Amino acid sequence: MSEQGVAELIKNPGFLAKVDRLVKSYPRPQTALIPILHLCQAELRHVPVEFQAFIAERLGLTPAHVRGVVTFYEMFSEEPHGRYLLQVCKTLPCMLTGSEALLEHLQNKLGIKPGGTTQDGRFSLITVECLACCDGGPSLMVNEALHKRVSTGDADRILSELE
Amino acid sequence: MTEVLKLLTRNVGKPNSTHVDAYMGSGGYESLMTVLHKWTPEQTLNEVKAANLKGRGGAGFPAGLKWSFLPKGKEVLKYLVCNADESEPGTFKDRLLIENDPHSILEGIIIAGWATQAAGCFFYIRGEMPAGARIFQKAVDQAYAKGFLGKNILGSGFNFDVWVSRGAGAYICGEETALMDSLEGKRGQPRLKPPFPAGYGVYGVPTNINNVESYANVPLIIRNGAGWYTAIGSPSAPGTRLFGISGHVKRPGVFELPSGVTLRELIYEHAGGILGDRPLKAVIPGGSSVPVLRADQIDVTMDPDGLKSVGTMVGSAGVIVMNDSVCMVKALLNLMEFYAHESCGQCTPCREGTHWLELIVRRLEEGGGRPSDCDLILDVAGNIMGRTICPLGDAAAMPAISFVQQFREEFEAHAREGRCPMRDVRMTAAI
Numbered sequence: 196m197s198e199q200g201v202a203e204l205i206k207n208p209g210f211l212a213k214v215d216r217l218v219k220s221y222p223r224p225q226t227a228l229i230p231i232l233h234l235c236q237a238e239l240r241h242v243p244v245e246f247q248a249f250i251a252e253r254l255g256l257t258p259a260h261v262r263g264v265v266t267f268y269e270m271f272s273e274e275p276h277g278r279y280l281l282q283v284c285k286t287l288p289c290m291l292t293g294s295e296a297l298l299e300h301l302q303n304k305l306g307i308k309p310g311g312t313t314q315d316g317r318f319s320l321i322t323v324e325c326l327a328c329c330d331g332g333p334s335l336m337v338n339e340a341l342h343k344r345v346s347t348g349d350a351d352r353i354l355s356e357l358e
Numbered sequence: 359m360t361e362v363l364k365l366l367t368r369n370v371g372k373p374n375s376t377h378v379d380a381y382m383g384s385g386g387y388e389s390l391m392t393v394l395h396k397w398t399p400e401q402t403l404n405e406v407k408a409a410n411l412k413g414r415g416g417a418g419f420p421a422g423l424k425w426s427f428l429p430k431g432k433e434v435l436k437y438l439v440c441n442a443d444e445s446e447p448g449t450f451k452d453r454l455l456i457e458n459d460p461h462s463i464l465e466g467i468i469i470a471g472w473a474t475q476a477a478g479c480f481f482y483i484r485g486e487m488p489a490g491a492r493i494f495q496k497a498v499d500q501a502y503a504k505g506f507l508g509k510n511i512l513g514s515g516f517n518f519d520v521w522v523s524r525g526a527g528a529y530i531c532g533e534e535t536a537l538m539d540s541l542e543g544k545r546g547q548p549r550l551k552p553p554f555p556a557g558y559g560v561y562g563v564p565t566n567i568n569n570v571e572s573y574a575n576v577p578l579i580i581r582n583g584a585g586w587y588t589a590i591g592s593p594s595a596p597g598t599r600l601f602g603i604s605g606h607v608k609r610p611g612v613f614e615l616p617s618g619v620t621l622r623e624l625i626y627e628h629a630g631g632i633l634g635d636r637p638l639k640a641v642i643p644g645g646s647s648v649p650v651l652r653a654d655q656i657d658v659t660m661d662p663d664g665l666k667s668v669g670t671m672v673g674s675a676g677v678i679v680m681n682d683s684v685c686m687v688k689a690l691l692n693l694m695e696f697y698a699h700e701s702c703g704q705c706t707p708c709r710e711g712t713h714w715l716e717l718i719v720r721r722l723e724e725g726g727g728r729p730s731d732c733d734l735i736l737d738v739a740g741n742i743m744g745r746t747i748c749p750l751g752d753a754a755a756m757p758a759i760s761f762v763q764q765f766r767e768e769f770e771a772h773a774r775e776g777r778c779p780m781r782d783v784r785m786t787a788a789i
């Protein structure tokens with residue numbers, strides 16, 4: 196599914212079928228909330244309040260409860276990020292092996308600070324805590340793809356291979 | 359040199375190692391067949407108890423004993439949880455098993471299910487491991503197709519399900535009760551104990567939780583017996599351990615070794631010595647939450663007794679190595695940022711204290727430190743310790759206290775000189 200709004204998403208039969216499957220796949224429906232929020236985040240690159248209201252009603256929760264969950268977990272955002280989310284691990288093992296230089300390089304290259312998105316909407320840059328690949332520091336995750344031992348040259352190559 | 363043992367890692371690197379057929383081709387699921395066809399649940403539990411399997415998630419609690427806390431009998435609804443949140447900085451061992459040998463974890467889970475007569479297991483994997491979640495889900499699907507999961511498993515009358523659920527980026531959700539709240543579709547905030555999970559777990563149902571590596575040991579114990587198992591490693595922590603070693607070493611990675619290996623050997627033999635051929639300065643031996651060691655304290659065995667003798671712990675066996683290009687104040691600042699960011703905010707000492715620690719360590723590193731700051735760090739950290747619902751507070755306080763105690767002169771030099779004395783030293787990088 197390419198660029199679409201929340202209004203289309205919550206009417207999309209394919210998406211709704213996935214939501215239903217998740218709701219039925221756990222002993223109790225509430226366990227499906229976080230997996231469903233992941234679905235929305237993947238489709239829209241954020242979880243807007245309209246979606247929160249929709250899923251709250253579907254699962255018999257209050258919108259406030261859902262919002263509390265969305266804002267608690269790092270991987271959900273209420274504002275959309277760029278098409279590619281660059282996640283630089285900043286925790287100790289990666290810092291020891293060179294994450295500061297990697298982050299600085301990406302900032303300079305893209306002209307944005309951590310938390311920022313390039314004007315064309317392609318890249319967002321964030322720092323994240325330990326990704327559990329400490330032997331591969333400095334590590335960089337681009338959307339779902341994990342890259343290990345990323346030199347500044349590697350970073351240039353990884354970015355140039357994205358559309 | 360202590361030989362690397364390939365027990366838990368026996369299938370890592372083999373072709374198709376995540377596929378059920380490959381796993382069965384090398385004896386996989388035979389332990390499950392043994393217990394389902396020949397052993398009672400009690401016998402199964404007793405074997406794991408006799409093996410003295412210690413939990414690999416951080417606290418080292420005996421697994422068999424924990425299983426025995428669940429109410430008995432199959433009439434009582436019970437759940438298991440497999441903790442695959444792996445978010446302690448310096449820890450990356452569970453990832454290796456999940457991505458390379460999911461069936462060994464799954465077989466251990468199903469055997470634990472038989473031993474405790476549980477209805478099923480939630481596999482909670484951190485959100486930042488999407489590939490691992492897909493691999494594990496595929497393994498679960500294959501196990502259902504082979505009849506190792508579902509109704510009447512292998513004709514035994516035993517029913518057992520596994521549900522895979524992903525976290526979404528929160529260190530605190532590795533803590534067992536926060537994880538259970540997260541499974542219930544809530545913010546991950548630890549619960550006050552008691553009641554313990556064995557009485558009140560997921561949805562209030564009695565629940566047993568173990569780490570990935572803990573479960574992966576179970577099929578080996580069943581296959582080879584408790585006597586075989588307790589002969590490996592040191593008596594206080596039998597079996598092998600997946601030691602993850604990172605930071606300033608030449609060969610970072612996961613090494614499977616008997617628990618009695620020394621820290622020196624792990625760093626200088628297995629991990630190839632110090633990156634940049636510089637002197638060793640400091641080691642955190644068990645994940646970021648345990649007290650740090652100086653270079654002259656590494657002649658100890660990597661087991662509870664050995665590490666206790668130098669005032670620290672095995673924790674999650676994630677060893678973080680720092681050479682002499684590292685400023686200890688900067689290293690501590692990095693960890694304090696982590697804990698301040700990851701505190702769930704529920705308990706005042708942790709919510710406020712972790713931020714104060716970050717602020718004080720930051721001002722030291724940035725040149726605004728005061729002579730009293732070392733004592734202030736010790737005071738703030740001391741006021742977090744033991745005063746929170748879950749151990750995240752302690753996990754922040756222990757590095758803070760130990761860094762100051764072990765490297766006090768370096769901290770004081772920052773305040774005295776009004777700047778970081780090491781700011782012109784280039785830290786050794788791996789790339």
Ligand SMILES: Cc1cc2nc3c(=O)[nH]c(=O)nc-3n(C[C@H](O)[C@H](O)[C@H](O)COP(=O)(O)O)c2cc1C
Nearest residue numbers: 413414415441443444445532533534568569572749
């Ligand atoms: C803040 C915090 C984070 C934790 N993170 C993890 C984790 O990522 N993985 C894990 O297995 N245990 C983690 N634990 C320990 C669990 O609470 C629990 O003790 C463990 O899952 C029990 O399994 P075991 O007995 O097999 O070790 C954490 C504990 C705390 C306090």
